[in-house]
Amino acid sequence: MNHKIFGAASALFTASILFSQAHAQSENFYKNIMLSDELQDKLSEDDAKNSAAQILDSKPLKLNVETKQLNRRSHNMEQAQKTYGSAPFGLIWGITQEETELLGVQLTSIELKDYVNVFQAQNLPSELQSFDKVILIFGEDNKLWRILAYGTPLEDETPDASKIMKLYNKYYNLLAKKYGNAQQNYTGEGSLQNNNNLQAELISGNADVFSTFEGNNVGAALAINVEGSNKFYLVLDYRNLLIFKENELQTLQAL
Numbered sequence: 001m002n003h004k005i006f007g008a009a010s011a012l013f014t015a016s017i018l019f020s021q022a023h024a025q026s027e028n029f030y031k032n033i034m035l036s037d038e039l040q041d042k043l044s045e046d047d048a049k050n051s052a053a054q055i056l057d058s059k060p061l062k063l064n065v066e067t068k069q070l071n072r073r074s075h076n077m078e079q080a081q082k083t084y085g086s087a088p089f090g091l092i093w094g095i096t097q098e099e100t101e102l103l104g105v106q107l108t109s110i111e112l113k114d115y116v117n118v119f120q121a122q123n124l125p126s127e128l129q130s131f132d133k134v135i136l137i138f139g140e141d142n143k144l145w146r147i148l149a150y151g152t153p154l155e156d157e158t159p160d161a162s163k164i165m166k167l168y169n170k171y172y173n174l175l176a177k178k179y180g181n182a183q184q185n186y187t188g189e190g191s192l193q194n195n196n197n198l199q200a201e202l203i204s205g206n207a208d209v210f211s212t213f214e215g216n217n218v219g220a221a222l223a224i225n226v227e228g229s230n231k232f233y234l235v236l237d238y239r240n241l242l243i244f245k246e247n248e249l250q251t252l253q254a255l
Contacts (some may be wrong), residue, residue: 007015009238010098039179042052054189056134072206075097076100080095083115085240088126088149090122090126091103091105091124091125091144091147093143093218094217094243095136096255097119097142098142100144100181104123104125105122105125106121107136109124112137115139117138117139120133130152131150132152134147134150135149141250143238145247146237146239149236150233151233151235152165153233154233160197161198161232164224164234167249168222168235171236172222175211175220175222179213179214179215181213182211185209185210185211186208187192188201189207189242198201202224202232205226214241218238218239219238219241221235223235
């Protein structure tokens, strides 16, 4: 798709193993000479009991550590939700890559110009049927602050691009209802509605159709993109404005 819009030490290790094996064999040899069978059996029994006790003692400690880590991460996510709010696709603004994976999301690292910690996401808590690719941007601070979603390409040969416009208007109305402050934008030679040349304008690049929304500390944008001669798809771009301002302030302070 054309996403123009948004724009070691193995030898030492082996030697160590051989030394340990030789030392163990030597130690067993002297035990066989010096200790009676009965005493050896007693020692073996004691060793087994001690080993079992150590194992039993160690498990709760490990579980306690894991439980504490999970509780801490859960607390961090709760705090992120209180501070930054809920994000699209069932996510939480401000959570880390690792915390996102705890939600069951599968992340694959990808590259996106001018951005770091960028991942394509699958198995999201909530999904939209019309969108088959979602990208999460965590940034240098490892906090989810931007989400990009690309729609499934739709073939539309109608002169007024009525098929893609119908889908566009559907999401325009939903976003306007959720976030408010809707701003419709059209750059072309005619008009957005009832334009029998809109399809050709979009394909040639002579027209752009997009809209912006803002509310609940989130800025959102919706746009129509072109793939090939007669295929179009929607792009959704969400940004958490609180985290965006925090990042901007850190940059200014570092200057």
